[in-house]
Structures are given as C-alpha cells and as structure tokens.
Amino acid sequence: MQKNISVIISTYNATEWLKKVIWGYNTQTYRNFEMVIADDGSTQATSDLIEEIRKEVFFPIIHVWHEDNGFQKSQILNKSILSCNTPYILMSDGDCIPRPDFIEQHIKFREEGFFLSGGYHKLPLMLSQNITQDEIYSEKCFDLNWLKSKGMNTSFKNSKVYSKGLISFLLNLVTPTTPSWNGHNASGWKKDILDINGFDERMQYGGQDRELGERLVNFGIKPKQIRYSTVCLHLDHPRGYATPESINKNRNIRKETKEQLKKWTDFGIIKKQ
Secondary structure (H helix, E strand, O other): OOOOEEEEEEEOOOHHHHHHHHHHHOOOOOOOEEEEEEEOOOOHHHHHHHHHHOOOOOOOEEEEEOOOOOOOHHHHHHHHHHHOOOOEEEEEEOOEEEOOOHHHHHHHHOOOOEEEEOOOEEOOHHHHHHOOHHHHHOOHHHOHHHHHHOOOOOOHHHHHHHOOHHHHHHHHHHOOOOOOOOOOOEEEEHHHHHHOOOOOOOOOOOOHHHHHHHHHHHOOOEEEEOOOOOOEEEOOOOOOOOOHHHHHHHHHHHHHHHHOOOOOOOEOOOEOO
16 A cells, blocks of 8 residues: 655664654554654664664665764755655654554644644653663553653643543643644645745754744644644653754744745755755
8 A cells, every 4th residue: 555644753873762763653553654764874873773673663664864964954854855755744753752643643633734733742861761662562651650650750741641532632722832843743745845945954953843834834834733632752862962053043044934934945955056
C-alpha cells in the first residue's frame, strides 16, 4: 500500500535517544507511513544504528545526511522535505517518543488549509535515560503511575500523557497556548510547505520552526490546536548549540516575517539567484 504520511525525525549524534524514538514509531496504531531521518551531520554510529534497526521495524526509513557544519537543522529539514514521498508531512525530533496513537491523531485531524500544532511532555534526565525498549513496547512509559514511580513530579501538565477523546478535545479548546509550528510535534501538507519555500536556512537554533509556521499563517494556512491529542515524551538532554547569537539573529528574522507579513523566504529550498 502506498504510504500517505511522511514522518521527519531530526537528529544529531544522539543514538541512544534516536533508538528509543524509532521503537516508539514501531508501536504506532496507524502504520501507513514512512520515516525520513533528517541527520544534521552525525558520525557513523547513527548510520550503523539506522541500518540495524531497519531490520526490526515495519516501516521504511530514509536517511538524509549532510556534512557536519554546526547546527544546520533548517538545511537538513529542507533536504528531508524534498525526500518525502507523500503529500503530508509530520515533523518531530529524535528525542521525542510518540504515544502509539501519535500518527493516528495527526491523520484524524489533518485538513486542507490547516497545519496541526501538537505539544510534548518533558521527562527528567534520569527517567529519560532509564526508559527501555520493553517499557516502550509495553506502553508502560505512558502510564502515569509508572512515570511517577520513576521520579516524574506531580503536575497538571501530566494530563498530556493520558488525555484522550473528549478530555483532550476540551483541553485543546481551553488551553491558553497559541497554536504554532513546533519542531517536536507539528504536521502539514507538503505543497503548503513548498509554497512558502520551506525553512529559512539562515536560522540556526531558536525559533526556526515557529518562523515557518508564521509564514504558513501569512500564506493563509490556519493553525489547529491538537496539543492534548498528540502525545510524545521529550527526553531530556543538554543544548550546547543554543547560543545568544543564534537566538537573537532568529528573533530579528521572525520580527521581519511578522511585520512584513512574509510568506516566502529567499533562503529556503529554492535559493535566490
């Protein structure tokens, strides 16, 4: 059967996290998808992992890689968009384990003229390290009592882990969070992303995903809030690539996008001559 959704997973030298994430996709209730790994210059260890885990999972994996040149996530995401073989794209990260109905919910809510804005639930570092394949395949890692027994604090945010059906629908309605394109959990039509020329490749860490969503909105594509319907567990890790320089540069680019209502970037998939 021809696949009808592509899942882009971004990664960089984080094989232990990526392995857990891929296991999470091997539990999905919706199975008609391909995975495209957007690899921002990882070493051979990531290629070796992908080659080995391909034998285990039911879905095809396309590995898109370029030479390491610092944090260039926007560049590798654009290359990965072009490698997708389906009309619809879901983007997440190599540190986000999806609940088994993750893709199913994106398929359920997708709609022409919209993109979907999901959220995540962040785990503490020790718990992130201790989740095993068995706990992913048994879905124990999405059991709130198990998570608390392993060190997760009590919080209203924990409702993201178990919300389904009417509860998630109501929480999506009342959340004060504005729907945006989130790199860890968002999806949209490939044609819409191409129509705004993908990601702005000048942008490194700090809001490059939000800027893409802002141009989609300027183009007339509406965001749809599914924060409590699509659940993924965000594994903790340090972010040495988050620099004040990149964050400030990106903030200025986003400001320009908002003020000028930009739909297109000259620094995206198609380069300005």
